[in-house]
Amino acid sequence: MQISYFIKLYKFQLLLTLSGLLFYWAFAYNLSRTDSIKLLTLYVALFVLSYKLLQLTKHNIQFLTWIAFGFRAVFILAIPNLSQDFYRFIWDGRMILEGFNPYLYTPESFISASNFPINQAQQLYNGMGLLNASHFTNYPPINQLCFVLAGIFSSKSILGSVITLRLIIIAADLGILYFGKRLLRQFKLPEHLIFWYILNPFIIIELTGNLHFEGVMLFFLIWSLYLLEKNKWLLAAIVFACSVSVKLIPLLFLPLFFKWFKKEETINSKTKRTKKINLLKLLSFYSIVGITTICFFLPFYSSEFLTNYTNTVALWFQNFEFNASIYYLLRTIGYWISGYNQIAIIGKLTAIFIFIFVVSLAILKKVNNTKQLIATMLIALSVYYFTSTTVHPWYVATLVLLSVFTDYKFPLVWSFMIIFSYLAYANSNNSENLWIIAFEYIVVFSVFLLDIFKPKLLETKFS
Structure with missing residues (x-):
């Protein structure tokens, strides 16, 4: 029954x-x-x-x-x-x-x-x-x-x-x-x-x-x-x-714990209160993360390991290209100026930019609770992917999970639009159609901008 x-x-x-x-x-x-x-x-x-x-x-x-x-x-x-x-x-x-x-x-x-x-x-x-x-x-x-x-x-x-x-x-x-x-x-x-x-x-x-x-x-x-x-x-x-x-991607989030x-x-005794960084807890948190991570790597450690691993990670910034957005625009400008692919230079500059951006977020962004921390993580990682030379579809999974705890919708839209990156495999040489990539990111950036500015527009309208 x-x-x-x-x-x-x-x-x-x-x-x-x-x-x-x-x-x-x-x-x-x-x-x-x-x-x-x-x-x-x-x-x-x-x-x-x-x-x-x-x-x-x-x-x-x-x-x-x-x-x-x-x-x-x-x-x-x-x-x-x-x-x-x-x-x-x-x-x-x-x-x-x-x-x-x-x-x-x-x-x-x-x-x-x-x-x-x-x-x-x-x-x-x-x-x-x-x-x-x-x-x-x-x-x-x-x-x-x-x-x-x-x-x-x-x-x-x-x-x-x-x-x-x-x-x-x-x-x-x-x-x-x-x-x-x-x-x-x-x-x-x-x-x-x-x-x-x-x-x-x-x-x-x-x-x-x-x-x-x-x-x-x-x-x-x-x-x-x-x-x-x-x-x-x-x-x-x-x-x-x-x-x-x-x-390794959560390493990007470490500076953002600063204000948490x-x-x-x-x-x-009456009303004035202030919030100060608890440096002891902050440094202890960073130390535990660092020491625990090193302990996991220790069984594999050797001088060759350090060289091989750092060089392999660096390849993602300076050699590989796939489903990028802002990087492809910078690459085009580089071709116009020099006549060849400037990925090595652009990759290094992008890494420096992301470091400065994340540190700036850590210092300037309001983070009074874990929910705000998650929202800041989402913005930091999104900007990293927007400027990255390589964005494989599965990278977006982190954005999708973080977005669940925020008001941002663009990661869900991106999880749908990312399928268009697989159209590169439709031809024998696996080359990307940049018009299709442009379509993907126009939609994603449009929703991203709406997510960022729509609350402010509504606030202005009804204030």
């Missing part, structure tokens, strides 16, 4: 869910990234379905949870079809289990010498591609631990390793749901807002589907922010270091 009543009550939502399962199955098992029309059609359909499901079912958190993780379950047996990075993940994990330091060797150095140090070495090398295979790994230690787990549970099967990696990422999303709901509750915001991340097709496809570990990094980040909100800053520092040790560590002091 209860089942029939549930079906009657949620029949439209169940129809949408069934359609979503079918569309995700087609995405996971019957799609090539070169098939642009099918890719876009499925992606748009999944966004519409997810929006309607969240709109109609936002008060039933349990139902939304089953739907979101049911969609993820569709991908369990699928080999990623939009990214080949997972081959390198499996390679690194198996290398560690064989006693090799993955930061000291490139896959190319082994294969070119007809040396096959791990199971399925040639297959993994072919899958990751020459660009990936010719560079040293840049994945931090906790990320490497995930790769090792894939090697432990499946040392001879690529599919088995993929399943292990996928289960780790799904578990991380469960953690994000858990702490995300609690953080929203602390902010007195509706819990269903976390499903703009959890139910987002972009998140499901890029993380669960394509096996990108932004989700694991975000699990530690959101856990850390929750601990900060509960004033457990010592434990928050350790967890934040875990986030850095999955992906304040304490009130009574100047006058």
Whole structure:
């Protein structure tokens, strides 16, 4: 009786869910990234379905949870079809289990010498591609631990390793749901807002589907922010270091904690109060983050490691280009002036600009609570991506999660528009159509400017 009543009550939502399962199955098992029309059609359909499901079912958190993780379950047996990075993940994990330091060797150095140090070495090398295979790994230690787990549970099967990696990422999303709901509750915001991340097709496809570990990094980040909100800053520092040790991007946020560590002091017994930075707590927080992160890296340390790792990270600023916005404009100007690509110079100047911008935010931006801290993080990372030489689709996942706790909508729009970057794979040389990139960023920048200035316009209008 209860089942029939549930079906009657949620029949439209169940129809949408069934359609979503079918569309995700087609995405996971019957799609090539070169098939642009099918890719876009499925992606748009999944966004519409997810929006309607969240709109109609936002008060039933349990139902939304089953739907979101049911969609993820569709991908369990699928080999990623939009990214080949997972081959390198499996390679690194198996290398560690064989006693090799993955930061000291490139896959190319082994294969070119007809040396096959791990199971399925040639297959993994072919899958990751020459660009990936010719560079040293840049994945931090906790990320490497995930790769090792894939090697432990499946040392001879690529599919088995993929399943292990996928289960780790799904578990991380469960953690994000858990702490995300609690953080929203602390902010007195509706819990269903976390499903703009959890139910987002972009998140499901890029993380669960394509096996990108932004989700694991975000699990530690959101856990850390929750601990900060509960004033457990010592434990928050350790967890934040875990986030850095999955992906380095949270390092960008460190200066922004400057104003969070304040304490009130009574100047006058009546009304005057001021807030001062608690330098001891601030320095202790930074020290714990730094020492914990270094401890994670120590098992891999050598002079060669330091050189290889810093050079590999620097490549992202000075060599690689993909789905950029402001950088492409600067590159064009550089061509007009010098006649050749000025990426090395532009990359260095961009890094300096971002450093100055983030430090300025830390000093000038009002940050009295964790909610304001998250909003400042969102702005800092957005400007970084707007000026970056390389913006892979999965990078936007961090913006999507942070936006859940703010009034900003542009990350959600970007999570939809980012699919257009995959149209670069529709041609044989994987070249980007700059008109398509321009379309993507015109939409994103338009919504970004609305998010920034609309509240001020409304304030002026009604003041």
